[in-house]
Amino acid sequence: xxxxxxxxxxxxxxxxxxxxxxxxxxxxxxxxxxxxxxxxxxxxxxxxxxxxxxxxxxxxxxxxxxxx
Numbered sequence: 001x002x003x004x005x006x007x008x009x010x011x012x013x014x015x016x017x018x019x020x021x022x023x024x025x026x027x028x029x030x031x032x033x034x035x036x037x038x039x040x041x042x043x044x045x046x047x048x049x050x051x052x053x054x055x056x057x058x059x060x061x062x063x064x065x066x067x068x
Contacts, residue, residue, distance in 0.1 A: 002051045002052055002053040002058065003053055004021075004027060004053035004054055004055055004056060004057065004058065005022070005055045005056060006021050006022030006027075006056075007019060007020065007021030007022050007023065007027040007028060007053065007056075007058075008020055008021055008053070009028075009029075009042070009051050009053060009058055010039070010051075011050075011051060015046065016041065016042075016045075016046075017029070017041075017042040017045055018041060018042065019039065019040060019042055019058070020036050020037060020038055020039045020040065021035065021036070021037075022035055022056075023035050023036060024056075025056040025057070027053075027056055027057060028040055029042035029043060029045065029058065030043055045062065046062070046063075
C-alpha cells in the first residue's frame with residue numbers, strides 16, 4: 001500500500017494495482033479524472049513489483065525494472 005496526499009494505491013492479487021481517492025491529476029491511473037472512494041483498476045500496468053506515491057502522483061517499478 002502506498003498513499004499520496006489524497007489518494008491511495010495497493011498491489012493486489014496477481015500483481016494488479018488498484019487505487020482510490022482524489023484523482024484531479026489522474027493519480028488513480030484509470031484514464032479518468034473522476035474521484036473514486038472505491039478501488040479502481042490501474043490500466044496498462046502488469047507485473048507490478050513496487051508502487052510509490054507522492055503528493056499527486058504514483059510510480060511503479062514493474063517486471064524488468066521498467067518505470068511507468
